[in-house]
Amino acid sequence: MKIGVLALQGAVIEHVKSLKQAGAEEVVPVKWPKDLDGLDGLVLPGGESTTIGKLMNKYELMEPVREMAKRGVPMFGTCAGLILLANRVQGQDWVHIGALDALVDRNSFGRQVDSFEADLDVVGLEGSEKYPAVFIRAPHIMEVGAGVEVLSTVNDRVVAARQGHLLGASFHPELTDDVRLHKYFLSMVEEAKKAAVK
Amino acid sequence: MVQTGTERVKRGMAEMQKGGVIMDVINAEQAKIAEEAGAVAVMALERVPADIRAAGGVARMADPTIMEEVMKAVSIPVMAKARIGHFVEAKVLEAMGVDYIDESEVLTPADDKYHINKNDFTVPFVCGCRDLGEALRRISEGASMLRTKGEPGTGNIVEAVKHMRTVQAQIRKLSSMAEDELVMEAKNIGAPIELLREVRTLGKLPVVNFAAGGVASPADAALMMHLGADGVFVGSGIFKSENPAKFARAIVEATTHYTDYKLIAELSKNLGGAMKGIELATLKESERMSERGW
Numbered sequence: 040m041k042i043g044v045l046a047l048q049g050a051v052i053e054h055v056k057s058l059k060q061a062g063a064e065e066v067v068p069v070k071w072p073k074d075l076d077g078l079d080g081l082v083l084p085g086g087e088s089t090t091i092g093k094l095m096n097k098y099e100l101m102e103p104v105r106e107m108a109k110r111g112v113p114m115f116g117t118c119a120g121l122i123l124l125a126n127r128v129q130g131q132d133w134v135h136i137g138a139l140d141a142l143v144d145r146n147s148f149g150r151q152v153d154s155f156e157a158d159l160d161v162v163g164l165e166g167s168e169k170y171p172a173v174f175i176r177a178p179h180i181m182e183v184g185a186g187v188e189v190l191s192t193v194n195d196r197v198v199a200a201r202q203g204h205l206l207g208a209s210f211h212p213e214l215t216d217d218v219r220l221h222k223y224f225l226s227m228v229e230e231a232k233k234a235a236v237k
Numbered sequence: 238m239v240q241t242g243t244e245r246v247k248r249g250m251a252e253m254q255k256g257g258v259i260m261d262v263i264n265a266e267q268a269k270i271a272e273e274a275g276a277v278a279v280m281a282l283e284r285v286p287a288d289i290r291a292a293g294g295v296a297r298m299a300d301p302t303i304m305e306e307v308m309k310a311v312s313i314p315v316m317a318k319a320r321i322g323h324f325v326e327a328k329v330l331e332a333m334g335v336d337y338i339d340e341s342e343v344l345t346p347a348d349d350k351y352h353i354n355k356n357d358f359t360v361p362f363v364c365g366c367r368d369l370g371e372a373l374r375r376i377s378e379g380a381s382m383l384r385t386k387g388e389p390g391t392g393n394i395v396e397a398v399k400h401m402r403t404v405q406a407q408i409r410k411l412s413s414m415a416e417d418e419l420v421m422e423a424k425n426i427g428a429p430i431e432l433l434r435e436v437r438t439l440g441k442l443p444v445v446n447f448a449a450g451g452v453a454s455p456a457d458a459a460l461m462m463h464l465g466a467d468g469v470f471v472g473s474g475i476f477k478s479e480n481p482a483k484f485a486r487a488i489v490e491a492t493t494h495y496t497d498y499k500l501i502a503e504l505s506k507n508l509g510g511a512m513k514g515i516e517l518a519t520l521k522e523s524e525r526m527s528e529r530g531w
Contacts, residue, residue, distance in 0.1 A: 047493050048256040048277060070494065085253050087277040087313055094275060094493055118253070145312060151336035152359045154246045157239045175249050176314065176336070193239075214249045 040228060043069040043078040045104075047094040049086020049119060053213035054221075058082065061221035072103050080113040080228040083120030083136075085175070085211050088145070091119055092135045101135065108138035113204040113231050115224040121207040122178055129181060139205045140184025147179045147196075159210075161191040161199055164219040171217055172198070172210035179209050204231050242359030244381070250314070250337065250361055251382035251445040254278060254468055258458065258489045259447065261285045261472040263303065265310035267481070274485030277468070278314040278337070281307040286343045286390030287473035287512065290524070296344045298326040304333055316363070321530055322348020324357075331360040337382070339363045342529035343389045343472075350531065355379030365449065367400045367527060369407035370426030373436070376444060377429050383442065385466070386527040387450020390473050392514030394451040394460065396527055401448055401464045411437040450527065453478075453511045455491030455504045462495035479509035 044054045046068035058066045069075060081104065083091075095101045108114055108124075114136075116124035122145060126137040129144040148155070154176055158169035170191075180197035183189060191199035191208075198209040199220075204227060212220040240246075257277030262268040268279045283299035284292060298319055308315045314336035319326035321340055326347070330338050340353050342365050355362040356379035365386035366372035372383050385404060387397030407426070411433065414422060419437065423430040435443055448461035449470035458469045469492050471485075478484040487504040494500050522528070 046256075050252045050255065053252065086255070087253065087257060089272060089313060090257055090275045090277050090489070094490070097490070150334045151250055151314060151361065152331065152334060153241060154250060155239045155241045156243050156246055173245055173249050175246060175253055211249060211253075214245060214252065 040079050040225065040232070041065040041067065041077055042080045042082065042225075042228065043067050043074060044082045044084060045069050045091065045095075045100075045120075047098070048090050049084045050211065050213050051084055054082050054084050054117075057213050057218050057221045058225070061218040061225055063225055069100070070098070072099055075100075075103055075107065078107070078112065079232060080115070080224065081107065082224070083114060083116040083123050084213065085118035085120060088119035088122040088135070092123060095123075095135065105136055105138065108136055108205065111204050111231060111235075113206070113224065113227045114138070115206040117208050117211055117213060118175065118177055121180075121209060124205060124207050125180075139200070139202055139207050140187055141180045141200060141202075141207065142182040143178045144181050145178045146176050148174060148177050151176055157193055159191045159193065159198070161220065162188070163190060163223055165222065166219065170219060171215050172212075173214045174198075174210045177209045180207070247361035247381035248444050251363070254314075254447075255445055256493060257468045258485075258492050259316065259468065259470045260475055260485060261470075262307060262476070265306045267476055268307045268310045270482050271475070271485055272311045272313050274482060275489040276313060276485065278316055279307060279311060280316045280318065280339065280470070280472075281335075282318060285473040285476060286526070287392070287477050289343060290390045298323070298330065298344070301329070301333055304330070304335055308334065318344055319353070320344040321346040322351050322353060324353045327353055327358065327362075331358055335360065337361050337363055340380075341365065342386060342526045346529050352378050352530070355381075363447075365527070365530060366404065368403045368426065369436070370428045371530065372404060372442060372446070373428035373432040376432060376442075380444065382445050382447070384447040384449040384470055386530075387448065387452075388517060388520070389450045389526050390515075391451050391517065391520070392453035392474060392477070392512040393517055394453070394457045395517055397448050397451045397461060398464065400527070401461060401466060404442075404446070405465045408436055408441060412440060452488070453514060455487045455501055458488045459491045459495035459501055462492055468492065473512055477512035484508055484511070
């Protein structure tokens with residue numbers, strides 16, 4: 040299983056570490072289109088979505104990543120990565136990858152002084168302990184399309200969701216030692232590989 | 238339970254800036270140019286360091302209308318500077334909703350002995366350092382992010398290189414030290430022993446460390462990334478150049494692709510003049526901003 044982490048800016052090393060800890064055999068940073076070859080899954084990390092989006096366009100990563108999403112390659116976007124994945128962004132008439140059928144509101148919990156930690160119930164994770172979630176100038180999901188399953192909420196706001204092979208979270212699973220969400224993503228990658236063999 | 242202002246949230250904010258460029262701006266127009274170029278954050282100031290040098294006198298926190306104007310103009314994080322030790326300026330910036338405070342030697346220090354107790358704030362702080370001892374003293378006061386100081390407003394990278402190399406060499410030295418040697422090292426460099434132990438275990442600082450003070454070209458930014466910086470602050474280097482938008486984009490891309498020299502060559506073409514810069518030997522001891530801070 041080979042997983043890529045988009046490595047243009049942001050919390051890249053943290054995702055690499057978490058993915059390895061969760062059992063991924065090979066994890067590679069993605070900076071150029073050629074780095075996408077042979078990936079079984081792609082993680083879009085936290086960072087600044089405007090910066091990462093601009094660099095994806097400039098270095099011709101946007102189209103190939105859109106194609107991969109259409110082909111059914113599993114993707115996991117956290118915080119900025121969620122904004123990159125969404126097909127609608129509040130107050131913006133353009134989107135980045137535009138694959139996840141969801142309307143996302145940027146910086147929706149406020150400025151940095153409003154950034155917070157919270158223990159969440161997340162659907163589908165192993166064990167019964169709550170999941171420690173770190174929200175940093177985080178977005179939230181205002182609306183989801185018909186094929187999207189809501190996995191977690193904070194004060195009635197959707198902060199994690201899945202649509203088939205696409206997974207998005209408002210928070211930063213890469214900033215804690217709890218790798219259950221990364222394991223969940225790797226199980227999505229396994230499923231997609233099995234489906235492809237059939 | 239929801240908790241704000243935790244160490245994880247404050248340090249995590251800096252983690253999200255890694256691999257990026259933070260740019261000094263003095264108004265909404267410059268902030269938009271910076272955002273458009275791909276800056277991960279902007280530092281809202283009344284004057285860039287080169288102009289602070291030129292103006293002389295006491296440099297204080299900027300007029301709040303500048304921070305307000307910049308916060309309205311862009312969606313990326315906005316940082317602002319408070320004087321060393323001036324916790325009221327810092328409280329004012331926090332109350333305004335600034336995303337990160339730089340307790341900065343670029344401004345005239347307000348306290349000749351103590352830095353701000355940054356543990357006392359919800360908003361995170363970035364502080365300057367020249368060596369590991371200074372870096373760890375700032376962390377123990379609550380800094381959530383560091384930057385090597387360099388020599389601000391000079392457009393001369395030599396001090397930034399010196400400070401980054403010093404910090405990295407001191408970190409490497411720890412890995413071979415026995416516990417008794419570590420105690421003496423703590424004494425010698427004026428750092429808390431617990432933090433030294435943590436750095437020895439991690440093999441790196443426990444917070445993000447950017448480079449600052451003298452970055453004036455795409456190659457300068459790439460050089461600092463090679464030396465171990467997590468990202469780059471560019472102060473006067475962008476808006477004191479002839480073509481700020483182009484310069485800003487080139488520095489952002491050179492920071493991301495710092496090992497790709499052909500690309501850096503392309504990025505460096507036809508940029509127009511960089512800021513003029515100052516040879517360090519011509520600066521008097523009293524004109525060195527990096528000497529401020531204790």
